[in-house]
Amino acid sequence: MLKVNGINKLFSMLAIAVFISSAITAKNFEVGLKFRFTKISQALVLADNSDTIYVNPGVYSEECIIVTKAVTLIGKSFPLLIGNKNTSTMILKSNGVTVKGLHFKNNQVNFIHDNSALRLENVKDCNIEGNRFTENFFGIYAAKSSNCKIFNNEISASNIKESYSGNGIHLWYCREIEISNNKINGHRDGIYLEFVHKSSVKNNFSSHNLRYGLHFMFSDSCYYSNNTFAKNGAGVAVMYTHNVRMTENRFEQNWGSGAYGLLLKEISNSIVEKNHFVKNSSGIYLEGCSKIYVAGNNFTSNGWAIRLMANSMENNFEKNNFTGNTFDISTNSTRNYNIFSHNYWSEYKGYDLNKDGIGDVPYHPVKLFSIITEKNRPTLILLRSFFIELLNIAENIFPSLTPETLIDNKPSMQKFL
Numbered sequence: 365m366l367k368v369n370g371i372n373k374l375f376s377m378l379a380i381a382v383f384i385s386s387a388i389t390a391k392n393f394e395v396g397l398k399f400r401f402t403k404i405s406q407a408l409v410l411a412d413n414s415d416t417i418y419v420n421p422g423v424y425s426e427e428c429i430i431v432t433k434a435v436t437l438i439g440k441s442f443p444l445l446i447g448n449k450n451t452s453t454m455i456l457k458s459n460g461v462t463v464k465g466l467h468f469k470n471n472q473v474n475f476i477h478d479n480s481a482l483r484l485e486n487v488k489d490c491n492i493e494g495n496r497f498t499e500n501f502f503g504i505y506a507a508k509s510s511n512c513k514i515f516n517n518e519i520s521a522s523n524i525k526e527s528y529s530g531n532g533i534h535l536w537y538c539r540e541i542e543i544s545n546n547k548i549n550g551h552r553d554g555i556y557l558e559f560v561h562k563s564s565v566k567n568n569f570s571s572h573n574l575r576y577g578l579h580f581m582f583s584d585s586c587y588y589s590n591n592t593f594a595k596n597g598a599g600v601a602v603m604y605t606h607n608v609r610m611t612e613n614r615f616e617q618n619w620g621s622g623a624y625g626l627l628l629k630e631i632s633n634s635i636v637e638k639n640h641f642v643k644n645s646s647g648i649y650l651e652g653c654s655k656i657y658v659a660g661n662n663f664t665s666n667g668w669a670i671r672l673m674a675n676s677m678e679n680n681f682e683k684n685n686f687t688g689n690t691f692d693i694s695t696n697s698t699r700n701y702n703i704f705s706h707n708y709w710s711e712y713k714g715y716d717l718n719k720d721g722i723g724d725v726p727y728h729p730v731k732l733f734s735i736i737t738e739k740n741r742p743t744l745i746l747l748r749s750f751f752i753e754l755l756n757i758a759e760n761i762f763p764s765l766t767p768e769t770l771i772d773n774k775p776s777m778q779k780f781l
Contacts, residue, residue, distance in 0.1 A: 396420030396443075404429050404437070404445075411435050419443045419466065429454040431461050439465035442496055445481075447471025452483040452505070462491040471500035473528055480505035480530070484512065492517065502530035503551065506538050513542045521550035526574045526597075531556040535563070543568060553579040554596065557586070566590055576601050577618075588613060593625075599644060601627040608634040618644045625666070628653050635659075641666055647689070650676040659683050660780065668694050677701040685779050686710060686729070693729040693770065700770035704729070708776040716777045723775040730770050 393407040394400070395417060401407040405426055407417045413434040425446040431437070431454065442465060447453040449472040454463070468481035480502035484490060490512040496519075497503040503519040506512065514533060523529035532548035533555045535541055541563040548554040554570030557563070557580035565588045570577035577593030578600040580586070585607045592614040593600050599618035602608060608631065615625030625644035626636070630652040638660040641647035646668040648658070653676040662685045663669035669689040670681070674697030681703065686692045687710045706722075714725035 390414040390416070393417045394420065395424075396422055408433065408435070413460070426453075428452060431456045432458050434458050434460035436462040437464065437466065438462075439467070439495075442467040444469055447479070447481060447500060449474060449479075451477060452480040453500075454481070455483045455485060456487050456490055457485055459487050460489045461487065462493065463495060464491070464493045465495065467496040467498065468500060468503075469498045471502070473501045473530075478502055478505060478530065478534075480534075483507070484509045488512065491515075497532075500530070502534050503532045503548070505530075505534045505536075506541065507536045508538065509535075509541070510539045511541075512538075513544070515542065515544045515546065517546045519546060519548045519551070519554075523550055523552070523574060526552050529574055531579075532570070532573070535560045539563065542566070548577075549573060553577075554593075556580070557583045559583065561585055564588070568592075569594075571595050573597065580605065584608070587611075592616065593618065595619075596623075598623045599625045599627065601629070602631055602634075603627075603629045605630075606632040606634065609637075610639065611635065611637045612639065614640045614642070615644055615647070616640075616642045620645055624649045628656065631656060636661065640664070641669065646671050649673075650679065652676065654678045656680070657682070661685070663687065663689055663692070665689065667691070670694070672702065673697070674699070679703070680705075682706055683776070683780055684708070687779070691731060695730060695770065698768075702770070704770065704772040706774050706776055707772050708779045709772070712775050712777075714775065721777050723777055727772045727775040728770070729772065 393411060395404050395407050403426055404419060404424060411417060411433055416436040419439045421441045421443050423444045428451040444467045445453050447470050453468050453471050471479050471481045481497050481500040482504050484506040486508040488511045492504060492514045494516045499521050504514055519532040529552040531553040532551040533543055535557045537559045539561040544566040546568045548570045549572045551573050552575050554573040554577045555565060560583040562585050568591045571594040573596045575597045577596040581603045583605050588610045590612050594616040596618050599615055618625055623645040625641040625647045627649045632654045634656050636658045640662045642664045644666045647663045647666040647670055649671045651673040656679045659682045664687045666689045668691045669686050670693050672695045679702045683706050685708045692709060709727050709729060712723060712727045714723035717724055
């Protein structure tokens with residue numbers, strides 16, 4: 365036993381010695397017109413793991429910078445890396461790489477290789493921090509990577525057509541990725557995730573993107589919080605996924621005939637909580653969704669607050685605020701298999717005689733006219749007519765076309781804070 369303990373101590377001492385030796389021998393390289401290395405690729409040839417390469421101000425036009433060592437690349441005053449038509453500007457193929465303070469610009473459209481300003485291929489423990497990405501096809505593209513952080517980056521483009529635009533941040537087949545504090549605009553999708561697991565998207569501002577501010581498919585057990593998705597083509601789309609948490613996000617001014625604050629399609633066992641949906645064509649659209657807990661959200665001045673399709677069941681809507689929406693709830697079914705309880709409705713005209721804060725009369729949030737417009741959109745031109753108001757009143761008293769069971773039996777008399 366004493367001999368084994370002695371061997372273990374010897375190995376521990378050797379590991380410490382190797383760590384100290386690597387720290388002492390880590391080297392710094394300077395790249396720039398006035399230095400030995402005028403190209404980043406030149407410094408990478410001589411660099412070893414744990415070395416740092418400082419890139420000085422200037423314009424760097426290189427065929428493709430491939431990083432195969434665990435180095436740190438730091439730009440001074442955002443040196444400019446110009447892309448080309450044939451390949452990505454920089455490709456990371458090593459674990460443990462940090463890229464910070466660089467400006468990637470003008471990576472060209474290439475549908476065969478999905479050209480990216482910065483591409484991560486089958487790596488882990490990489491940090492992409494505080495960079496600028498301007499007018500690139502794809503900004504940051506990560507494939508088969510894990511345990512990486514993408515944060516504090518500015519990613520912008522001025523594309524006009526979706527077909528000639530890539531995504532700001534694109535993840536494919538990744539896990540445990542953190543995307544935080546990025547500003548993204550002008551791409552096809554601000555952030556796109558496909559086959560991504562156990563990852564987080566936090567504190568990002570994604571706006572003016574041609575399609576979605578955030579778009580993810582087949583990406584289970586992910587967490588999205590404190591993001592703002594504003595003035596995108598269609599807000600946010602979540603598809604074919606389960607175990608998703610979306611909390612404390614803002615969905616603002618996503619307008620258009622096919623625009624949504626949040627589109628949920630084939631989603632299950634998920635949480636949508638404490639979000640703000642303000643001035644969207646539709647706040648939330650649910651199709652084929654089940655067992656979603658929608659609670660503590662604010663729906664303010666939307667066209668439709670919630671559009672609930674017939675194939676969505678066992679969803680729970682609780683303690684939400686519905687204020688000043690054209691339609692609070694719309695559906696294409698005369699039946700309801702969801703629960704609405706303790707929500708605040710600004711359109712509620714009931715009373716509270718026992719002063720318990722709960723309306724004594726159940727609230728029926730689906731208007732007849734919302735059913736009509738769901739089937740025939742051009743009828744919206746009659747929205748404010750006196751005839752439509754009479755129809756809604758009559759339907760509210762004697763429901764015939766609207767789902768009789770879609771009611772809030774305990775409407776709140778006061779708005780939730």
